[in-house]
Amino acid sequence: MKKLIISALIAVATTAQAQTTIDPYQPMMDAFDKQAEKIMNEFKAIQKKDPKGELPESKEKARILSERLDSLGDAQLEFVKEIIRDNKENDLPVNYIKEAMYQFSYEELKEALDPKASYYRNSELDAAKQLLAGYEKRRPGIQFHELTMNDVSDKEVKLSQWVGKGDYVLVDFWASWCGPCRREMPYVIAAYEQYQGKGFNVVGVSFDQKKSAWVGAIQQMGMKWPQMSDLKGWKCAAADLYGISSIPSNVLVDPTGKIVAMDLRGKNLLDKLKEIYGE
Numbered sequence: 001m002k003k004l005i006i007s008a009l010i011a012v013a014t015t016a017q018a019q020t021t022i023d024p025y026q027p028m029m030d031a032f033d034k035q036a037e038k039i040m041n042e043f044k045a046i047q048k049k050d051p052k053g054e055l056p057e058s059k060e061k062a063r064i065l066s067e068r069l070d071s072l073g074d075a076q077l078e079f080v081k082e083i084i085r086d087n088k089e090n091d092l093p094v095n096y097i098k099e100a101m102y103q104f105s106y107e108e109l110k111e112a113l114d115p116k117a118s119y120y121r122n123s124e125l126d127a128a129k130q131l132l133a134g135y136e137k138r139r140p141g142i143q144f145h146e147l148t149m150n151d152v153s154d155k156e157v158k159l160s161q162w163v164g165k166g167d168y169v170l171v172d173f174w175a176s177w178c179g180p181c182r183r184e185m186p187y188v189i190a191a192y193e194q195y196q197g198k199g200f201n202v203v204g205v206s207f208d209q210k211k212s213a214w215v216g217a218i219q220q221m222g223m224k225w226p227q228m229s230d231l232k233g234w235k236c237a238a239a240d241l242y243g244i245s246s247i248p249s250n251v252l253v254d255p256t257g258k259i260v261a262m263d264l265r266g267k268n269l270l271d272k273l274k275e276i277y278g279e
């Protein structure tokens with residue numbers, strides 16, 4: 001289920017004196033919010049009728065509602081991108097970019113942060129610029145960055161032992177304490193099980209600090225691929241080298257060591273591998 005942009009948080013500053021103007025797009029944003037609220041109320045009705053979600057009809061209704069919410073989120077995001085494209089000569093896009101930046105791809109965020117746009121130097125966009133700088137370190141088209149860490153047996157290993165050796169490799173940045181990482185892991189496992197015999201591998205790079213928690217999570221979730229960590233948490237060497245400011249994150253590297261995709265989440269990972277392997 002995709003996150004919708006909360007339009008109530010969007011207020012547009014137009015001058016240094018923080019004067020505000022009426023956002024002409026607000027009615028449409030409000031309409032998106034009302035549609036989302038209606039869908040969420042339908043979710044609540046299902047949960048009230050079937051708290052455990054065990055009834056087949058409840059599961060089917062929940063699936064349909066989830067798809068509707070995803071489609072609504074996609075439509076809202078496209079609308080926000082249109083707002084940004086149509087307002088390069090004023091500061092209207094600033095708060096839209098702030099609210100939507102984590103939902104943008106590298107290419108979309110780079111387009112939004114156009115140095116020629118009048119809003120580009122607005123200090124409110126510093127966080128978005130930092131995010132883009134991180135993306136630049138792992139964007140498609142560049143070579144992977146070497147990492148030297150220890151594996152679960154305390155043996156020193158290098159990322160180049162697996163990457164650039166003729167296989168597609170997913171370098172997966174995660175941690176045992178990261179809830180979203182755990183929710184994402186079934187997709188990574190499914191990808192590994194389906195394609196590991198066809199020239200695909202995974203290397204886990206953990207942002208853990210405690211070895212016991214790291215190793216325990218690997219065993220608990222059934223992660224059968226190589227793992228490495230320097231057990232430094234957010235001071236992990238990968239954070240700076242790959243511009244990682246949030247996890248889960250990943251890069252898909254081709255057989256020559258070139259990054260071909262980044263932050264493939266959920267079904268997008270499986271779709272990309274299907275595109276590569278044709279099945």
